[in-house]
Amino acid sequence: MIEVRDLVKIFHARGHVVRAVDGVSTHVARGEVVVVIGPSGSGKSTFLRCLNGLETFDEGHVVIDGMDLADKKTDINLVRREVGMVFQQFNLFPHKTVLDNICLAQEVVRKRSRQEAEAKARQLLAKVGIAEKESEYPSRLSGGQQQRVAIARALAMDPKVMLFDEPTSALDPEMVGEVLDVMKQLAREGMTMVVVTHEMGFAREVADRVLFMDEGKIVEEGPPDKLFSAPEHDRTKLFLSQVL
Amino acid sequence: MKQKTPTWPWTLLLGLILLTVAGGIWWATKRVDYTWRWNRVPQYFVYRAELVEHAPADGRVVEVRTDGDDAVVVFESDTGERTEIRVDVGTVQVSEGEDLFEGDPVGARFRWRVGPLTKGLWTTLWISFFSGVLGLVLGLVAGLARVSKNPTLRGLAILYVELIRGTPLLVQIFIFYFFIGTVLNLDRIVAGILALAIFAGAYTAEIVRAGIQSIPRGQMEAARSLGMTLPQAMRYIILPQAFKRILPPLAGQFISLIKDSSLVSVIAITDLTKSGREVITSTFATFEIWFTVAALYLLITSLLSQVILWMERRLAVSD
Ligand SMILES: Nc1ncnc2c1ncn2[C@@H]1O[C@H](COP(=O)(O)OP(=O)(O)O)[C@@H](O)[C@H]1O
Ligand SMILES: [Mg+2]
Numbered sequence: 189m190i191e192v193r194d195l196v197k198i199f200h201a202r203g204h205v206v207r208a209v210d211g212v213s214t215h216v217a218r219g220e221v222v223v224v225i226g227p228s229g230s231g232k233s234t235f236l237r238c239l240n241g242l243e244t245f246d247e248g249h250v251v252i253d254g255m256d257l258a259d260k261k262t263d264i265n266l267v268r269r270e271v272g273m274v275f276q277q278f279n280l281f282p283h284k285t286v287l288d289n290i291c292l293a294q295e296v297v298r299k300r301s302r303q304e305a306e307a308k309a310r311q312l313l314a315k316v317g318i319a320e321k322e323s324e325y326p327s328r329l330s331g332g333q334q335q336r337v338a339i340a341r342a343l344a345m346d347p348k349v350m351l352f353d354e355p356t357s358a359l360d361p362e363m364v365g366e367v368l369d370v371m372k373q374l375a376r377e378g379m380t381m382v383v384v385t386h387e388m389g390f391a392r393e394v395a396d397r398v399l400f401m402d403e404g405k406i407v408e409e410g411p412p413d414k415l416f417s418a419p420e421h422d423r424t425k426l427f428l429s430q431v432l
Numbered sequence: 433m434k435q436k437t438p439t440w441p442w443t444l445l446l447g448l449i450l451l452t453v454a455g456g457i458w459w460a461t462k463r464v465d466y467t468w469r470w471n472r473v474p475q476y477f478v479y480r481a482e483l484v485e486h487a488p489a490d491g492r493v494v495e496v497r498t499d500g501d502d503a504v505v506v507f508e509s510d511t512g513e514r515t516e517i518r519v520d521v522g523t524v525q526v527s528e529g530e531d532l533f534e535g536d537p538v539g540a541r542f543r544w545r546v547g548p549l550t551k552g553l554w555t556t557l558w559i560s561f562f563s564g565v566l567g568l569v570l571g572l573v574a575g576l577a578r579v580s581k582n583p584t585l586r587g588l589a590i591l592y593v594e595l596i597r598g599t600p601l602l603v604q605i606f607i608f609y610f611f612i613g614t615v616l617n618l619d620r621i622v623a624g625i626l627a628l629a630i631f632a633g634a635y636t637a638e639i640v641r642a643g644i645q646s647i648p649r650g651q652m653e654a655a656r657s658l659g660m661t662l663p664q665a666m667r668y669i670i671l672p673q674a675f676k677r678i679l680p681p682l683a684g685q686f687i688s689l690i691k692d693s694s695l696v697s698v699i700a701i702t703d704l705t706k707s708g709r710e711v712i713t714s715t716f717a718t719f720e721i722w723f724t725v726a727a728l729y730l731l732i733t734s735l736l737s738q739v740i741l742w743m744e745r746r747l748a749v750s751d
Contacts, residue, residue: 242653269659279654283673292668293658338654345658 210404272342332363552707571636596634
């Protein structure tokens with residue numbers, strides 16, 4: 189489903205050269221749930237954003253469902269409608285109601301009729317448990333509710349892959365659970381997911397594989413049981429001792 | 433902390449200051465021996481024009497009768513053609529059986545006519561409106577070019593904005609009228625509107641740029657991650673939000689434009705300012721007319737401010 193080969197992303201910031209992603213290769217199979225962990229600034233977000241072309245990369249290949257992002261002829265908008273993304277800061281459209289947030293891209297990008305889009309939106313709102321909020325504006329919702337709307341908005345495009353960039357990091361602790369529950373349900377339904385998170389409990393429960401990143405590289409990867417209980421590298425051990 | 437200072441002393445002070453200013457003006461005009469003639473002003477807004485009706489040919493008055501507020505004079509020319517001439521009752525200058533020569537006055541009608549100040553005000557309004565709309569379009573295009581990734585577009589937009597903002601509007605109007613207007617054979621009104629639009633467009637471009645850049649990056653990223661193209665994201669996500677934020681500065685810009693439009697009077701466009709000047713040459717009510725003109729500008733701009741305030745409140749529902 190996702191094939192990443194020798195991915196390199198370099199930032200030039202104020203004379204510094206930052207190799208944010210430095211030679212990452214990995215493969216995510218259909219229906220697989222991959223959790224990416226690592227210290228702040230290790231390149232997790234940048235890696236994730238390269239997967240849907242929000243960040244252009246300098247070297248390597250990212251192939252999504254057979255479409256190579258490194259190929260200039262690939263229409264990035266076609267790729268993106270197959271790849272849903274959920275952001276740390278929700279990024280809901282503040283000038284649109286919850287329902288319109290979920291309908292807009294369906295109508296504009298997928299060319300669905302308003303009725304079709306609304307039906308889909310209502311079904312997804314029920315799924316994430318906030319059917320009653322459809323005509324509210326995002327600013328009236330709690331963080332947890334906003335993030336669930338954001339998930340519904342991404343799902344409305346019927347993506348083949350969902351990317352999550354620290355979806356619970358901006359939430360008050362009591363709201364983390366409701367968002368993780370939605371994500372767990374998605375994982376159970378067989379969605380292909382790449383999740384950057386600090387929620388080790390979530391990783392343990394639903395991840396098929398955990399990637400540990402540091403300084404732009406995948407230092408270690410493996411099933412959660414193995415990686416959490418018997419990490420091989422010192423850096424992984426150090427990081428886990430700090431977060432667990 | 434609980435503190436409650438009474439506001440009435442300050443209100444009183446404000447009143448005192450205003451009274452002093454008014455007194456000062458009164459005293460100053462007293463010193464230059466100016467006689468205020470405010471009663472002369474209204475006729476430059478509307479007046480009753482007298483339209484004299486004349487006999488269409490040599491002939492004779494057959495009949496004079498009244499019909500409501502009109503008097504009807506039935507006139508028969510020497511060749512036997514009958515015409516009915518309607519005039520206001522009380523202005524009839526002929527009687528039945530009287531012989532008339534072509535061009536003799538029969539009577540008159542009084543009609544309300546708009547005066548030069550009303551016409552000037554109207555001209556100012558529509559010139560401002562058209563240059564404002566055109567300026568908005570220009571500003572939107574230039575503002576989008578300004579934030580585009582294409583260096584050519586960006587360069588052009590920067591050049592446009594810097595060129596216009598770095599030179600006085602009066603000079604731009606002259607250049608437009610005498611140079612571009614001559615080369616392209618433009619009407620003075622068109623030249624004036626274009627000059628104002630291009631001027632307003634440059635400032636609007638900066639407002640639009642600032643508005644677009646004030647929208648958090650995450651909004652564009654969310655839109656693009658859903659598969660929207662850049663134009664779609666701009667149209668549905670960025671611009672509607674930016675518009676809400678730029679409405680106040682945009683309104684301020686439009687209010688400035690109304691005031692700046694007074695400069696087109698230098699290329700002989702009879703706007704409010706030019707009308708004021710013309711009226712002064714035929715009366716000697718210099719002070720009254722200038723105060724009236726100022727009050728009219730103030731009236732339009734403050735009405736506009738109210739409209740904008742209302743729109744802002746309407747748009748604020750989602751915040
Ligand atoms: N737009 C950018 N410009 C310059 N440097 C960036 C940019 N985005 C990220 N970086 C740098 O790239 C590195 C990786 O960042 P990021 O992917 O956000 O890490 P993480 O998500 O793991 O915290 C950091 O050193 C960060 O400073
Ligand atoms: Mg990050």
